[in-house]
Amino acid sequence: DAKTTQPNSMESNEEEPVHLPCNHSTISGTDYIHWYRQLPSQGPEYVIHGLTSNVNNRMASLAIAEDRKSSTLILHRATLRDAAVYYCILCGSSNTGKLIFGQGTTLQVKP
């Protein structure tokens, strides 16, 4: 299974942008880049996904490097409710669609 590398933890101030990096140098051509987050005592929830182009939705933006070996999740204005563990995961037909979680990045948001 393709692996991703994320920092263990990051801190941000409330209402400031947050850039969460992810390296995935062994990504295959059919792998989508998924981001999920997990708030305390909840199951993981979908944040955003992309294949080659940058993506925006109401929660976040995803910037994908041209060679697809890295990506960055961008939260434009962090709130206290964004404090969670963020997982960057590769998923596609190369692994029969399985989401294989790593340790993720624990994001702390300071008021």
Place this chain on the structure above:
Amino acid sequence: EAGVAQSPRYKIIEKRQSVAFWCNPISGHATLYWYQQILGQGPKLLIQFQNNGVVDDSQLPKDRFSAERLKGVDSTLKIQPAKLEDSAVYLCASSFFNTGYYGYTFGSGTRLTVV
């Protein structure tokens, strides 16, 4: 749309007892997954069903864990007998597939404490 439903929300049992968890996926999602999440770690995939057939159960401790998905809808995960190290949150997820993309939805999980 309704989410993935799991029950119970919490369960406390003594070691060597048995326990079962139930999951109702999103309607129309063909694929269902059970994950185990130990405190401080990311979720670990235990088993993947496609309709009512098993796709991958390589990480399921088959001497004590079993799972089934009747009629390709609801699923149950059973542990018998439970060990202390089985204390974890058990997450159920379901997914759809569309032109190479797998869209997942997770339930809130069942927190199991084995004492």
